[in-house]
Amino acid sequence: MTTESFHRLTRAVIAASVANEWSAAVMEWDVTELEEDPIGSGECVCGQQELVLLFTITNKRNGAQLYPIGSTCVQKFGRTDLNRQVTLYSDLFRLRAAILDNKHIALTSEYFSRAMIEYLNDEGAFTPDQWDADGGYAFILDMFNKRKKDEITRPQRAKITVLLNRKVLPFVLADASLG
Structure with missing residues (x-):
């Protein structure tokens, strides 16, 4: 992930959060959906293109959603529970x-x-x-x-x-x- 991509991610997350600092804003989100784009035409909120797995994250405090977001960006939140949610949704998707x-x-x-x-x-x-x-x-x-x-x-x-x-x-x- 480039520095510019990370800045786009942080701006999008903070803009849709109640908190106005990254460290607090990342605590407001949960993974709530996953869909697949088999042709890989999805573009992450950070600007990364060619996403196949398109996650939706939802803010627990204000109901805001960010979509699509890639698993790499969700990992940038630095939360073990979110990483587990990404794994769980990916596994459920594979099972389906x-x-x-x-x-x-x-x-x-x-x-x-x-x-x-x-x-x-x-x-x-x-x-x-x-x-x-x-x-x-x-x-x-x-x-x-x-x-x-x-x-x-x-x-x-x-x-x-x-x-x-x-x-x-x-x-x-x-x-x-x-x-």
């Missing part, structure tokens, strides 16, 4: 692409992480039902965390498949934050 490509989705680190499973629970993917008061969240997390995957029984594998196909995958497909 795999679902749309009719790939076999298994409960592995290829498509899932603890952070993603927690996000899915927080956002309501695991709705309570007659079998699980928590909608299967604790079960899925427990199965994901198993070190010895070969110890997962056939009934447990069946339950994983049901939860993925009936709850997780439809939720990811319908997630409006993945434009």
